[in-house]
Every structure is written in structure tokens, then in C-alpha cells.
Amino acid sequence: MFDLLPSPLHPAVVHLPIALTLLLPLFALGAVLAIRRGARPRNAWGLTLGLLLALVGSAWVATETGEAQEDRVEAVVGDAPIHTHEEAAEAFLLLAFGVLVVALPGLAAGRVGKIGRTAGLAGSVVLVGAGWNVGRSGGELVYEHGAAAAYTQPGGDMTAGPISRSGEDDD
Numbered sequence: 019m020f021d022l023l024p025s026p027l028h029p030a031v032v033h034l035p036i037a038l039t040l041l042l043p044l045f046a047l048g049a050v051l052a053i054r055r056g057a058r059p060r061n062a063w064g065l066t067l068g069l070l071l072a073l074v075g076s077a078w079v080a081t082e083t084g085e086a087q088e089d090r091v092e093a094v095v096g097d098a099p100i101h102t103h104e105e106a107a108e109a110f111l112l113l114a115f116g117v118l119v120v121a122l123p124g125l126a127a128g129r130v131g132k133i134g135r136t137a138g139l140a141g142s143v144v145l146v147g148a149g150w151n152v153g154r155s156g157g158e159l160v161y162e163h164g165a166a167a168a169y170t171q172p173g174g175d176m177t178a179g180p181i182s183r184s185g186e187d188d189d
Contacts, residue, residue, distance in 0.1 A: 026169050028083040032156065035080050035110075038073040039149035043142040045069055046121075050135050059131050063124040066138065070118045073145075077111045087168075095163040103155040110148045117141030 024030040049062040084107060092100050121138025123130050159165040 026083075026087050028080065028087050029160075031076065031083055032080045032153075034076040035073055036149060036153055038069055038076060039145050042066070042069050042073060043139065043146060046135075046139040046142045050139055053135065059127050059135070060125050063121075063131075063135055063138075066142075067118070067121060067125065070114070070121060070138070070142070074111070074114045074118055077107075077114050081107050081111050091159070091165045091168045094168045095159060095165050099155070099159055099163050103152070103159055106148075106152045106155050110145070110152045113141075113148050114145055117145060 046066045049057075049066045052062040053059050084104065088100060088104070117138060120141060121134055123134030124138050125131065126134065
């Protein structure tokens with residue numbers, strides 16, 4: 019069964035939290051507007067919370083798979099760029115969980131619900147910036163530091179350096 023999973027797994031799973039991060043503010047805003055027009059908070063905000071819960075879960079899976087592959091990639095790119103990416107990912111995960119906690123009261127009607135929805139909407143926008151930081155540092159690992167070489171070099175050769183950019187001479 020596990021033969022069907024891609025290897026390495028981390029690059030395959032990181033795209034879900036990225037997509038959810040970008041969609042979340044749109045759904046949160048849509049829910050807030052729908053509630054202002056008379057929709058029940060549990061129905062409208064519940065979808066936003068479902069997306070947020072999926073984001074937290076997928077971010078946790080992405081963090082865990084990244085940690086599982088850290089040693090192999092570290093042999094190619096060194097510790098510093100991996101540490102930067104890891105710290106950004108852990109901060110994102112904690113922030114996403116925090117946004118989930120402050121957004122939960124948004125299910126309620128009245129003032130408490132409005133505060134929860136406002137905090138959830140604002141937090142979803144902040145998550146876009148935090149997610150951008152994680153994605154940027156992950157992209158740098160692959161495209162500037164040659165992290166993919168840990169899996170693409172024949173025979174598992176760990177001596178490959180960074181991949182040269184298109185159009186640049188290696189001389």
C-alpha cells in the first residue's frame with residue numbers, strides 16, 4: 019500500500035497547505051458577508067472553520083514529512099537554509115492553530131461570534147504572509163541550494179552542489 023505514495027513525500031504534500039492558505043481569506047470574507055446578509059453563522063462560518071482545520075492538519079503533515087527527510091537533504095544543502103525553512107514552517111503551523119482557536123467563537127451569533135469571525139478573517143490574511151515565507155524558503159532550498167539533488171542524483175550522490183540557473187555559465 020505504501021508503495022503508492024510518492025517518494026520523497028514532502029514535496030507532494032506541501033501544495034495542499036499552500037492552496038488552502040490562499041483560499042482561506044476568500045472563504046472567510048464570503049462567510050462574513052453571507053452572515054451579514056442573514057445566513058446562519060454555524061452554516062456559513064462552519065465551512066471556513068473546516069478549511070482552517072484542513073489547513074492545520076495539512077500543515078502538520080507537511081512539517082512532519084519535512085522533518086523526516088531533513089537529514090538526507092541537509093547532506094546536500096547544509097544546515098542553515100534548512101533551519102530557516104523549518105523555523106518558518108513551525109511558526110506557520112503554530113499561527114494556523116492560533117487562528118483556528120480564535121476563529122472558533124465565530125460559530126456563535128451575536129458579539130462573541132462577530133469578534134471570532136473578525137479575528138479569523140484577519141488571521142487568515144496574516145497566514146497568507148506566513149505561508150508565503152514558508153513557500154519562499156522551501157523554493158530557495160530546491161531552486162537555489164539544490165535540495166532535489168538528494169533524490170535525483172544517480173546512486174544517491176550527495177556531493178552535488180546547487181543547481182545552476184538557466185542561462186548562466188558554470189565556468
